[in-house]
Amino acid sequence: MDPLIRAATHDDASAISRVVVAALHESNAQDYSPAIIEQVAQGFSPAAILHLLIQRRVFVATINQCVIATASIDKDVVRSVFVDPPHQRLGIGKMLMATLQSVAITGGVQRLRVPSSITAESFYASLGFERIRDEFHGAERTVIMEKRLS
Template sequence: MDCLIRTATNADAPAISRLIIGTLRGSNAQNYSSEIIAQVEQSFSPQAIVLLLTQRQVLVATLESDIVATASLDQDIIRSVFVEPAHQGKGIGRQLMTSIQSIAIAAGLDQLRVPSSITAEGFYASLGFTKNRDALHGSERTIIMSKPLVR
């Protein structure tokens, strides 16, 4: 499925917030408790998204002008990759990750790292990321993965 991938703007913050919270509730809830989901949601209010736009390179994927996915790059760390549940498995996440990887290569990075949710570990593995270790943030488990970049 072809989508338009572009840099996010402040005007996108409410839609990005809705997308992330909806995906947390729709996809990540199968692997995390409602308490952990509620805690993570607090980091993705529209105001928090506006702040993130000043700290990271944030991309969105759109279909017919609707934001259906997002991902960001924070130095060599990929963060906040979310695809609407209705659009998962259609290649949109892969397209976003290709764009993130291109940005990283252009910036001269040698590797990418990602703190993966349990839910997304298989997705990142399919893109060539390997597991380095598990990390606990309170009771939230993430999988630290990395991938060398080839120029």
């Protein structure tokens, strides 16, 4: 069954938190220390997700009404793209990114940026994003990437 992409609601906060934390622990743990994973995971509690729903446009991918992925956009910046580990590498992240890109183009955005994890750098590169620079938040390395929109 194909996933449905829709705007996230407050009722999705716990499910989004679960997806993000699972992806951090399973996928990002190969590139980041346990301390960094825990620090980042704290920022994605259900309460933190509720706050993000106010600040950004947050989307979810669902199958049978179950949240399996999430992504958000804040003006010209892609944020928090996570796919539940059992559903990774099935094109769901690309579907979410296509949705965000459409939102950005409709909003008149010329360049879309993403602060990528080391883990996701090749994913974004496959979508046409180019590496601009590295940023460090303490020991956490983030790769700033950008894509020109037509």
